[in-house]
Structures are given as structure tokens and as C-alpha cells.
Amino acid sequence: MPTAKPYSLRSRLIWRVTLFMFVALSVLSVALVLLFDSYIERRFDRTLTNQLHSLLAAAHFDQNGELILKGAPSTARFQETLSGWYWQVIHQQQVKYQSPSLYADAPAPLLDEINLPKLSFIALEGPTGLPLRAAVQRVHFHAQDQHVFVVATGPVADIQRDVIQFATRLIGAFALLGLILGLLLRWQLKQLLQPVRTLQQGIKAIRDGSQESLALTLPSELTDVQTELNHLLQNNKEILERARLQASNLAHALKNPISVLKNHAANLPPADARVILEQADKLTQSTHSHLARARLAGSFEKLSARTNVADTLSELVFSLELLYKPKGLKMGFACHPDLVFFGDPHDLDEVLGNLMDNACKWAQHKVCVSAEQIARGIEIHIEDDGPGIPAQERQNVFNPGKRLDETTQGTGLGLNIVQDIVLLYGGQVTLHDSTIANSGLKITLQLPGKLVTTD
Amino acid sequence: MRALVVEDNVQAAEQISEALTEHGFAVDQCHDGQEAWFVGDTEEYDIAILDIGLPGRDGLSVLTDWRRNGNKMPVIILTARDTWRERVTGLRAGADDYLIKPFEMEELLARVEALVRRSNGHATSVLAAGSLELDTATQRATLQGKHLDLSALEYRLLAYLMNRQGQVVSKAVLTEHLYQMDFEHNSNVIEVLVNRVRKKLGTEHIQTRRGQGYQLNADR
Incomplete structure (x- = not known):
């Protein structure tokens, strides 16, 4: 016999698929964010490159050997003061021209001239301490044999902002996707496992x-x-x-x-x-x-196992009336027709048959049986108007072979077996004073069962 | 009174038959279900003691068929089957009483007697016709308080007639109820028997109806 609590197919499947989906979506989001990050960076770099190229295209030396920037390009973002979008044209360690966003009386170079023949990207810190990404190039004007150093920068925060925004939206979208998939999974599982539930209900119906x-x-x-x-x-x-x-x-x-x-x-x-x-x-x-x-x-x-109590009682009353006909007993029972005992009909026959037979042996004039539903199962009372049993002797009644009455025929085993059956069903049998006569015995049985109202 | 004992255990059948014979019954035995069904339906019995577990045919089906045929003879089931389900089934099949083996012979005799009395519509064991009294429990007959000395057959005749006071009972019916099956029917033993009883009772109690039979009346 397995002692561990059995696992549920449904919850196990749901947990596993959820975990799998979480891992898959997480990996996918990280990949997408990295991809997006590199894309944004390339676009950022292109903006800087374009700016650099148009600056170079505008720069030339006049007859006096002065560096002129004719028709300097100026997009909106390079106008905004200290936005991080800057450019500078540097000649002989001096800033000759710069973007309007770099507001300063004595312009200082954003960085020292570096001998880079090619277009390069470097990270640097701006005048306000803002982290910047810069495109730099040192160009050689052959005619004048002069070097001009051109810098265009943009704030790194712009890249980060876009990436974070993208990542947030991506995670939101994936969470929604996960939720929808989860709900679909639950619904599908319910559909798929329906036959298992049908089987469970079938088995329950048999048990009932x-x-x-x-x-x-x-x-x-x-x-x-x-x-x-x-x-x-x-x-x-x-x-x-x-x-x-x-x-x-x-x-x-x-x-x-x-x-x-x-x-x-x-x-x-x-x-x-x-x-x-x-x-x-x-x-x-x-x-x-x-x-x-x-x-x-x-x-x-x-x-x-499901036994109708009223049917059993009516059969037993019919039989006992015949068996005790010479005694002329009045027998009656009160029981709802839909009261059901959760157990085998033979067992209920034995329990009630023995107890009622005993009541008939003792009774002078009448035997009354009543059955009802209680909180935990059903309760059946069997009462007679015989001499009864003194309270102090009641616990001996169920001893094996003990007779209730030494002069009445019977081996006394009946009640012992009654108790065995009742205990086996987790029920109880107790003795009380009869309520239908001054003397007499009332036996109360508690058994599993309930009132099953059928339409 | 005539009884049918249906019991496949021959010794048990013998014991019961013996006790019933001592108690004033003419007893036939059957050890087989099929035979029991036939005999029970063709012969006249005042009581049948029926076992359930029988060779040939189950006792319950025998009983069911008797009842279906309108046979109202009192039947006591005497069996080892002791569950309540079996008792209910037996009584529902039409038995009048149910006794479980092993049993006390006195218990069986008391129940047989109570059942016969009940089937004849009498409440007590004492039958009376004027000054003539007969106690079926003790099998004693008294006339004006004086004990009558009767043989077993004489007692049987008197008991049968007293159970049917005022009715005319034919010679054939008397033969059926007083003797076992193997009895030779066409002799005049009934007339001889009636005359012997009359001598002990006085002639006025049992009257002869020519061509019809005999009638027992209370003395005036």
C-alpha cells in the first residue's frame, strides 16, 4: 500500500508546464532585450556618425588658413542646452566650433585629441558628469596639411531609456501571453481529464x-x-x-x-x-x-453498499409478526422511505433482525422501531415494553454467550454479533430506558447512512 | 391430525415423526423435494414441517408452488439456514413459522400445535363441546371432568372432529387425516373406530349422517 499522498496529474502537469513556460519566456525576453539593445546602439551610432560626417563635409580652410564651418548642421537635439547631444570641431587643441547645446564662454574640448585615423566610438563623461557615447575622428586636410578633430556625442541614458522601455513592454506582453497560455492549458486539461473524472464518478456511484x-x-x-x-x-x-x-x-x-x-x-x-x-x-x-x-x-x-432502511424494517416486521403471532404483539416502525444505510443489506438484516427479535422476546404488548437521519449518519431506536435491564448490568449484555434472559430461548450470541457488525461499520450501539412504557429497553444504533431524496 | 415431514436427513425425519406420532399425529415422511411437492399437493395434511435444503428440489420452491396452487396447509420451515435474510425469504414464500436447527423437540411440538390450533380458528389449546373437553397440549380428554382413556387413533379422531365441531366430516376425509399414506382405504376401520369412541363418550356426541359422514355436537 502506498503511504505517500498521491499526486494529482492535473496539478503536476500545470506546475510543470508553468515552470517550462516561465523559463522559455524569460530566456526569450533576455535574448530579445539584448537584440534590441544592440539595434538601438547601432541606430544611436548612426545618428552620431551622420552628425560627424555632415560636420566634416561643412568644414574647410579658407585662404588665410582659417578653419571655416559653412552651413553647420544643427538638428533640434543638438540645440537643447546640456542635453548630452554635443558636437565639437577641434583644431590645434582649440575648440573652433561647437553645438549650441554646449553653452560656454570659453569652450573647452570634450576630450583630448587622440590620434585615431578612423571613425571610432568611445565612452566619456560630459561637462555635467553625464555619461556620453562619442563618435570621434581625426581628419587630415592634405592641402593645408592640417589635422581636424571632430567629436559628436549623445547621452548613453537615451539608449538605456529606450531599452528599459522596450524591456518593460516586452515583459508585460509576455506576462499576458503566459496568463493566456495558462488559462488555455487549464481549460484544455479540464477537457482532457474529463474521462478520468467520469471514471471517478462511476466508481463513486458503485461505492454508493x-x-x-x-x-x-x-x-x-x-x-x-x-x-x-x-x-x-x-x-x-x-x-x-x-x-x-x-x-x-x-x-x-x-x-x-x-x-x-x-x-x-x-x-x-x-x-x-x-x-x-x-x-x-x-x-x-x-x-x-x-x-x-x-x-x-x-x-x-x-x-x-447502499440499503434502504424502511424496506428492511418492513420485511422484518412482517416476519416477526408471523413468528410471534401467538403472542399478539403490536409492532410498528417509523422511517422515512428514502433513508439509506451505507452498508450491506445482509448486515443490516442481521443487526436489526437480532435486536428486534430480542425486543419481541421481551416485550409484553408492543415493539416500536424508529429511524432517522442525524448529523453523522443514521440512528435507529428499538424499544419494547418488557422488563428492561438495570443500568448497572447493561455493559454485560454484549459479552459473548451472555443471554439477556436465561429463560428465553436463544444462545445470546445474537447481540454479540450485532455489536461486531456495528463496530465494523464504525457505528455504535447503546442501551437506554424505554420511552414507550414504564419499564422496557430502548436500543439505539448509530450507523453510517443518510437521507437520500430522489426526484 | 395428519402431518407431513419433509426432511432429507433420515434420522432427523424419524425423530420428528416419532415425536409427532406420540403427540397424536399420523405422519408421512418425504426425503426428497420433488416427492414432497407432489405429496403435499395431493394429500390432505393439517401441518407440514419443511426443510429447505433438499435433494431433487429446493424446499422454498416447493412451498412457493404449494401456495401458488392455493394450498393453505400450515407450514413450518425447519432449517439450519439462520440468517435473517433467509428467514424473511422463507416467510415471504408463504411459511407460517420458521424454526432453526438445532432445535428443541418441545419447541417444535409447541409451535406445531399452536399453528394447527390457529389454522382451525381456536385461541387456546383446550377444545370444548359442552361437557366434553380436550386439551391438545396435554392430549387429555375429559367428559364431565372425568378423564377419558383413549388410544392414539381414538384421540386423533376425537381431536379432528372437535376441531370441526358442527361440521359434517366424511369418512373419506377422516381416513385422509387419521392415517398415513400406505393405509388401505376401502376397509371399514373408520366405522369401527367411531363406534369405539362412541362407547366411551356416549352416543349423543357423534352423530352419523347417512351417506355424508359424521358430526360432533355439544351435548344439550
């Missing part, structure tokens, strides 16, 4: 006793399970019936000879007769109790 076997429409993977279950149920039922029949046959086989022996002993000398009668009685008692228990052991294993 409202069905004998499974006849469900199931997918091919589960039809074998259904067939096998039905086979097991049928097999179980047959084994049980065979066991009952064998118990019954054994009872027949044993009790007939005992009966003959006992009756024969009556003709023997009293001393011999006593030994035989005593032994025969012992044999009867053990046969009776062992067979009753054998039957009981079989019945509790039965999967489906």
Missing part, C-alpha cells in the same frame, strides 16, 4: 450502490481500465456469493447432525444426555458465531 457496474463512454486509453474494473467487481461479487453459499451449506451440514444428536440424547440416561447436550450446545454456538463472522468478513469488502 446506485450502480452495479461501469458503462461509461471512455477514450481508448481508459476502456481497458473500465473492462478490468467491471471484471474485478463481478469476480468480487461472485466470490462473495460463493462464500455466502458455502457458509450456508456448512451451516446446513453441521447443524443437521447436531440437531439429530441433541434429539437422540433426550432419550438417553440423564447423565449421558447432559454431556452430549452440553457439547452439542458448544458446537452450535461456535458454528453459529464463526459462520456469522465469516459472512461478515466477506460483506464488508463489498464495494457497493
